Every structure is written in structure tokens, then in C-alpha cells.
Amino acid sequence: MASNQLKLPTRRSDCPVACTMDLLGDKWTLLIIRDLVRGRHRYMELAQAEETIPTNLLSERLERLIECSLVERRLLLKGGKRTAYYLTDKGRSLTKVLGVIADWGLEHIEKTKLAPEILEMRARGEASKG
């Protein structure tokens, strides 16, 4: 496990919360991960999130997620040019973090609701609950 751990280029302390927030502590990164979890893999699909992420931020965040091995870019067809983005195993491990944050929001912030795809995934036991 240790050899497969992320090495952060810079860190503020050795606190695991601080280091995780060095990766995820912004308004967009977890929303990109949410959309990958719910099956949106093409750049244009990710750019169409209802929160309207600025495309320069989307590109920058995807590159950062690839750099730290949470996301990988794949060719859709061998020899083709069209690419799509997928969570790696390490990226998929964030599903639990996402689930706990979603549950906190549902309980504590008014008028929040889960996307239909996530509800279906939870019903099938595929999306982690907190």
C-alpha cells in the first residue's frame, strides 16, 4: 500500500485532512469526481455540469487529477483521437468521501437532492452511502 501512496508536490503539514484538502479543497474537484462516478466521461459531458464549471478550470482540474493518479485519460477507440476520462482505483476510493459529504448536505442544507443517476446507483448498491 505504502508504495502506491500519493506524493504531494507541496504540503502544508502532515495532517491527512490538510493533505486531502490540498488535493480536493476547492469548489470544483469533487464535482468532477461526482460526475465521473455517475458515468459522465467525455470532456463535453463534464463541461455540461449544472454548476457550469468554467472550461479553463475543468481542464486544469482534470490535468491535476491525472497527475496524481486519481483519473486517467483513455482513447475511446484504439488508434482513434477521441478521449474520455475515468476514475482510477485510487480515484474510485473517493466515492466514500463523496457519499458522506452528500449525506451531510442532504441532512443539513435545505432543498438539496441527489441526482437521479446517483439515486439509482445507491439503489443498486454501487454508490457509497456515508
Added chain:
Amino acid sequence: MASNQLKLPTRRSDCPVACTMDLLGDKWTLLIIRDLVRGRHRYMELAQAEETIPTNLLSERLERLIECSLVERRLLLKGGKRTAYYLTDKGRSLTKVLGVIADWGLEHIEKTKLAPEILEMRARGEASKG
């Protein structure tokens, strides 16, 4: 429960992850909550976090946390002037989010470790594990 839910002044969507990240999606807010959880309540104690939070950001984040009822400012002595910051019940409900994020960091980011106070709290069953 509904009447006690947070009303966000602005929101990007009705997704509970997006709304929670509207509150917590930055590099500092969860670290302030971490320090309140581990018993640091005075402004000067919070300002001394090992990540060296700029004091203008600390003040601004504390005001925001008070506005949304996650933190309260109390007088240390009745009639005195010295104040301290405490998590409300709603703020304490973030301990589970914090625990899951801490566990993710411990597992996936190299050379991270929990603060001794948090380890002691976990041993006593007071700090949520993910």
C-alpha cells in the same frame, strides 16, 4: 429537521455535494473545524495551526461559520471580553465528514499522520472514524 436546515445565500445547484462544497470547499475551513474538534477554542490557538493560516482568512472563515450556525462565539467569562469559538451541534455533525477525509488521507497520501489529540479522542471513541 427541515426548519433547522441551512439556507445558503447563493448556490450553484441543488446537489448536496455542490452545496456542501459551497460551504467547505476551500483549503482552510475544514482545518478550522478540525482544530475546534481537537479542543482549540481561542482565536490565538486557531491562528497557530501548523499550516499557518493567514489571519485575515481565519477571521473571515470564522465569521462565515458563525453566520451559517456551524460555530458560535462565546464569552469566556460572563461580563468579560475574552471570547472563544465552539462548534454548534450542527458543526459537530461535520466530525463524520472530517473522519472519512482523514482516513482517506492516511490511506492514500504518503507520510500523513493524525495529531496526538485526535488519536487520543479516537481511542476514547470521541472522534469519528470514517
